Amino acid sequence: MSLIKMAKESIDIGIVVKDLDVAEKFYGGILGLPIVREVEITADKASRAGCASGRFQFKAFQAGEVQLKVVQADSNPPAGGGIVDASTGYRYLTFTVESVQEAHDALAAAGVKMMGEVTEVVPGRFIIFFQDPDGNMLECVGPR
Numbered sequence: 001m002s003l004i005k006m007a008k009e010s011i012d013i014g015i016v017v018k019d020l021d022v023a024e025k026f027y028g029g030i031l032g033l034p035i036v037r038e039v040e041i042t043a044d045k046a047s048r049a050g051c052a053s054g055r056f057q058f059k060a061f062q063a064g065e066v067q068l069k070v071v072q073a074d075s076n077p078p079a080g081g082g083i084v085d086a087s088t089g090y091r092y093l094t095f096t097v098e099s100v101q102e103a104h105d106a107l108a109a110a111g112v113k114m115m116g117e118v119t120e121v122v123p124g125r126f127i128i129f130f131q132d133p134d135g136n137m138l139e140c141v142g143p144r
Contacts, residue, residue: 033061
C-alpha cells in the first residue's frame with residue numbers, strides 16, 4: 001500500500017538559483033519553457049512549513065508533464081551541486097529530446113556552458129550535459 005496517493009502522473013522539481021530574472025531568461029528564453037505560475041512564500045509560511053528560514057519566491061515552468069519550480073531565496077544561499085560523483089543528493093535534471101545533436105548545437109549557439117560532447121551511452125541513445133547560469137547541471141537524452 002502506498003503511503004502517499006499521487007494526484008498526477010509526475011512530480012514537480014524545485015531548483016534554487018541566485019537570480020530569478022537571469023534564470024527566467026535561461027529556462028523561459030533559451031530553453032523555451034512557458035511560465036505557468038509565480039508564487040511568493042512569506043517568511044512566516046516558510047518557517048511554519050519547515051522548508052526555509054526566510055521568504056522566497058518561485059516561477060514554475062512547464063516541462064512536459066513536470067513543473068520546474070525555479071526558486072530564489074532572500075537569504076542568498078551558497079551554490080551547491082556538482083558533477084555526479086561530487087556528493088550524494090540531487091545532481092541534475094533530464095530533458096528527453098527529439099535530437100541530442102540539435103539540442104547541443106542550439107544550446108551552444110545560445111552561449112550555454114556545455115560540460116562535454118554528445119556521447120552515445122547505449123546503442124542509439126545519446127546524452128549531453130550543460131549548465132544553467134547558476135552552474136546547475138542539466139542533461140538532454142535521446143537519439144543523435
